[in-house]
Amino acid sequence: MDTVANDQSAPRADGKDTTLIYRQSRWTRLTHWIWAFSLFFMLLSGLQIFNARPQLYIGKQSGFEFNNTILQIGAENTATGPRGFTEIFGHRFDTTGVLGWSGPPGQETPRGFPAWATIPSYYDLGTARVVHFFFAWILTSTLLVWLIAGLINGHIRRDLAPRVSDLRKLPRDIVDHAKLKFHHTREYNTLQKMAYGGVLFVLLPLMIITGLAMSPSMNSVLPWLNEILGGRQTARTIHFTVMVLLVLFFVIHILMILAAGPINELRSIITGWYRTDPPAKHDQPTERSA
Numbered sequence: 389m390d391t392v393a394n395d396q397s398a399p400r401a402d403g404k405d406t407t408l409i410y411r412q413s414r415w416t417r418l419t420h421w422i423w424a425f426s427l428f429f430m431l432l433s434g435l436q437i438f439n440a441r442p443q444l445y446i447g448k449q450s451g452f453e454f455n456n457t458i459l460q461i462g463a464e465n466t467a468t469g470p471r472g473f474t475e476i477f478g479h480r481f482d483t484t485g486v487l488g489w490s491g492p493p494g495q496e497t498p499r500g501f502p503a504w505a506t507i508p509s510y511y512d513l514g515t516a517r518v519v520h521f522f523f524a525w526i527l528t529s530t531l532l533v534w535l536i537a538g539l540i541n542g543h544i545r546r547d548l549a550p551r552v553s554d555l556r557k558l559p560r561d562i563v564d565h566a567k568l569k570f571h572h573t574r575e576y577n578t579l580q581k582m583a584y585g586g587v588l589f590v591l592l593p594l595m596i597i598t599g600l601a602m603s604p605s606m607n608s609v610l611p612w613l614n615e616i617l618g619g620r621q622t623a624r625t626i627h628f629t630v631m632v633l634l635v636l637f638f639v640i641h642i643l644m645i646l647a648a649g650p651i652n653e654l655r656s657i658i659t660g661w662y663r664t665d666p667p668a669k670h671d672q673p674t675e676r677s678a
């Protein structure tokens with residue numbers, strides 16, 4: 389978010405004065421849309437790659453005497469015909485039509501994730517890997533650009549770094565979110581700081597590190613990376629778990645944007661301009677802390 393002098397106050401039809409402020413810098417907006425676009429292609433191509441072996445394991449050991457599978461998507465023959473199943477930590481769920489056994493009626497086939505959730509939609513591991521790695525490098529470079537820009541223009545320190553006061557505001561913030569009561573201010577609220585900080589400083593870096601740990605060429609350059617992550621299979625499981633958390637973040641992110649006022653929110657992340665709430669009667673004008 390930029391601090392600029394030309395904030396514009398505008399009277400509204402309902403008589404309340406609101407202020408249009410320049411909230412998101414061009415670096416925040418540009419990098420946001422590049423990573424949103426990249427993550428879309430990475431998710432769908434990643435699910436195609438996962439389909440080549442729709443199972444996840446923990447640990448370094450493998451062999452018939454070990455059962456270290458924590459997730460399995462598959463198909464089985466039953467008295468009523470083939471069914472798809474998903475097994476998580478030994479608990480089996482019937483997921484016919486979506487996971488394990490899917491396709492147009494009469495043409496179902498055994499496959500982990502369904503055709504509509506993968507790139508390409510048909511089985512093609514080679515193309516999926518090309519798409520996945522291409523966008524992985526775009527995502528990594530974009531994150532680096534965001535980090536450098538955010539350090540130089542103060543976005544990270546000013547808008548994302550948590551403060552003691554954020555901790556104090558947390559309970560109020562949780563209650564407000566639960567009641568769908570949103571405050572449109574220049575600053576991110578505590579939950580936003582936690583969510584965005586979690587994505588940018590924990591989930592995305594962990595995604596990149598576990599991705600690198602699975603690459604055979606990286607294994608020869610940095611063999612310890614695989615080691616500290618608990619082996620290749622554990623790295624793959626962490627990679628998949630981070631994907632699930634990012635999808636969860638995305639769903640909540642979109643719901644919050646819809647609830648907070650999609651036009652104002654979208655204008656801010658597209659043009660940078662954001663309409664803030666009118667100041668409450670008892671509010672004194674204050675300088676924004678830098």
Ligand code: HEM
Nearest residue numbers: 416420423424427428584587588638641645653654656657
């Ligand atoms: C995978 C997809 C996405 C991810 C990982 C993501 C993540 C983020 C992050 C980390 C921020 C904070 C950026 C910063 O301050 O530097 C942000 C802000 C924002 N994003 Fe997304 N986003 C995604 C998709 C979208 C989409 C599809 C939309 C619109 C429909 C959207 C709308 C917004 C808006 C409006 C903000 C600003 C929120 C505010 O100022 O209160 N995002 N997003």
